[in-house]
Amino acid sequence: MKDSFISIWNLSKCVVCIGGALSELTAYVFAADFPRVLRRRMEANMLLSINHLQVQYGKQTALDIEQNIMIEPGDRIGIIGSNGAGKTTLVKSILGLTNYKGSIQTELKKEEIGVHMQYNNYTNTMPVKNVMETLLNTSIKKNRKLQELIHFFEFEPCLKKRYSSLSGGQKQRFTIIMVMMQDAPLTFYDEVTSGLDFETRQKLMEKLLEWYQGKENALCIVSHYYDELELLADKVLVLDQGKLIAFGNKEMLFEKYCGHAVITIDNSEKNDMLTKQFSHLLSPGHLIALSCQDVVEEEKIIRVLLEQDVNFKRSNHDIEIMYINAKALYYGGECVDSHLAQDTMKGGQNEEKHEYKAV
Amino acid sequence: MKKNMNIKQCNAKLIKYEMLNILGNPFADFFGVVFPIMMLFIITKAMKSEIPARGYAEACATVFISMSMIIPMAILLLGYAATYAQELEKEIPLRMMLFGYPESAAMLAKIIAQTIVVTAALLIYGIIGGIGLELSMPTVGAVIGLILCQYLLGVIFFGIAHGVSSLFRKFGPTYAVMMTLYFGIMILCGMMGIKAEDLPKFLQVISNLLPMSHIGNDYIDVWMGRSYNFVPMLQAFLFLGAVAGIIMVMAGYKNRRTRG
Numbered sequence: 001m002k003d004s005f006i007s008i009w010n011l012s013k014c015v016v017c018i019g020g021a022l023s024e025l026t027a028y029v030f031a032a033d034f035p036r037v038l039r040r041r042m043e044a045n046m047l048l049s050i051n052h053l054q055v056q057y058g059k060q061t062a063l064d065i066e067q068n069i070m071i072e073p074g075d076r077i078g079i080i081g082s083n084g085a086g087k088t089t090l091v092k093s094i095l096g097l098t099n100y101k102g103s104i105q106t107e108l109k110k111e112e113i114g115v116h117m118q119y120n121n122y123t124n125t126m127p128v129k130n131v132m133e134t135l136l137n138t139s140i141k142k143n144r145k146l147q148e149l150i151h152f153f154e155f156e157p158c159l160k161k162r163y164s165s166l167s168g169g170q171k172q173r174f175t176i177i178m179v180m181m182q183d184a185p186l187t188f189y190d191e192v193t194s195g196l197d198f199e200t201r202q203k204l205m206e207k208l209l210e211w212y213q214g215k216e217n218a219l220c221i222v223s224h225y226y227d228e229l230e231l232l233a234d235k236v237l238v239l240d241q242g243k244l245i246a247f248g249n250k251e252m253l254f255e256k257y258c259g260h261a262v263i264t265i266d267n268s269e270k271n272d273m274l275t276k277q278f279s280h281l282l283s284p285g286h287l288i289a290l291s292c293q294d295v296v297e298e299e300k301i302i303r304v305l306l307e308q309d310v311n312f313k314r315s316n317h318d319i320e321i322m323y324i325n326a327k328a329l330y331y332g333g334e335c336v337d338s339h340l341a342q343d344t345m346k347g348g349q350n351e352e353k354h355e356y357k358a359v
Numbered sequence: 360m361k362k363n364m365n366i367k368q369c370n371a372k373l374i375k376y377e378m379l380n381i382l383g384n385p386f387a388d389f390f391g392v393v394f395p396i397m398m399l400f401i402i403t404k405a406m407k408s409e410i411p412a413r414g415y416a417e418a419c420a421t422v423f424i425s426m427s428m429i430i431p432m433a434i435l436l437l438g439y440a441a442t443y444a445q446e447l448e449k450e451i452p453l454r455m456m457l458f459g460y461p462e463s464a465a466m467l468a469k470i471i472a473q474t475i476v477v478t479a480a481l482l483i484y485g486i487i488g489g490i491g492l493e494l495s496m497p498t499v500g501a502v503i504g505l506i507l508c509q510y511l512l513g514v515i516f517f518g519i520a521h522g523v524s525s526l527f528r529k530f531g532p533t534y535a536v537m538m539t540l541y542f543g544i545m546i547l548c549g550m551m552g553i554k555a556e557d558l559p560k561f562l563q564v565i566s567n568l569l570p571m572s573h574i575g576n577d578y579i580d581v582w583m584g585r586s587y588n589f590v591p592m593l594q595a596f597l598f599l600g601a602v603a604g605i606i607m608v609m610a611g612y613k614n615r616r617t618r619g
Contacts, residue, residue, distance in 0.1 A: 111366045111457070117454075120454065124383075125384060130376060137373075
């Protein structure tokens, strides 16, 4: 009797729980503002949200983003675009350094966003050691983490120099050390490797990867070096002439604009003839890019290339090719069909398309 | 993630940084510390043969009072304007802000550092002048009054320098304006050897509007314990203070931003 009572009691508790959950779910689903509720839930987990952002410099529209951009903890966003695309303007808007229309929602204060600006300057009235210790409010002698960073970037001999006496690379390293030390929830690296030699660039990228490995910090990396972004970014934001061309997961964007994988070979007449039967993508002038929609197509292309002893490179995250084709598609072209691609090129809707080769 | 983790307050390191910033400007060091002492001894030595021995100590005190005003002028009006304009041109305050120092903290550190440096320069000047010259003994009230005048001038000069550099945000035009002001004030207030009475009428009117003229020419009466009408000097302080205020408001208006 007692056992049956407990069973009925437990059963009724289960029914109440399931009923509660169902009624909550129903309320969400049937609520008139369901998308808003869902969005609010998403926004609760975000660091920053951008909506209908517009920046004007005089009569010129520097940025006009109609879509919604959300930055979440742990995001690694690569921001790409040619000069004047609006990359730095976007960073400045987020920091509140330029007037804008639209909304940028964040709970982060300006001081909680780490920034390596494209151009950084410091006072020349004292050695950089004093500048570093002041900006970080620490002492190099007592801060082991800072000592390690200084050692890694081989910056010890520069500490007693004034900022104007540092070389271009040393100046970059000086700011990078301090930005890394900030450990901010959201950090922007605006063309951080510009002006650095290849070896320093590689080392810096390795260090960035290592430093932020497994951390919740969100990174936005503005760069013209696609290989850097392939290494660092998991999301890509493509800007062109102030417009948002694409934003999303790197793999998803690649799939959307390039297919399952891309095979690139040298651009020669022989290779062109050889690959005529396959779908071509827009690509830099020295390459032919072949789109593989699935594994079967990929194997078919590779077989042909192997038979003809043609060197090739296969990628499922080539940001450069994705970028070129995303831009072409945005301006009304077709990215995977060779004939349409040619039409797009002839259309001359976008000046920069002429930099690329349509096969 | 921890919030407000990077926001810093005005601290000893920041004040030290601002002091190094002031002292790292050799022009401010020379014109703020060395130049007034040098001028004090050159002028008093030159007039020794021309002034009767009985009045020499009072004359020395007059020069001592006049030259002391070069200190806040050189360090704040000229030095601070030059340094801050350069900082603005290089967007250094922005970098400070991005590294977690709010504008208020950076400003407070600047004010404290400038006060320390001006105080040190006044002390050095006072000690060397007091030991090296045959000054007539001032009353305690006169010394306190002069110190108060120096700090009041310092506040006004800081306001003008900050306003002008914020208006131009470039070193070149800021320095040109401040140098013109610096030498203009020195000429108008009798620090270059020209007495205010010898100036053309309209320049005398401008001269009377500047508290430095009253301090340089008339404060000797207070120093010597004679009666002195403070009203014109206070009016001049109010006038120059208002000018500084207007410049600051103009700079604030120019640099205002509306955000979406």
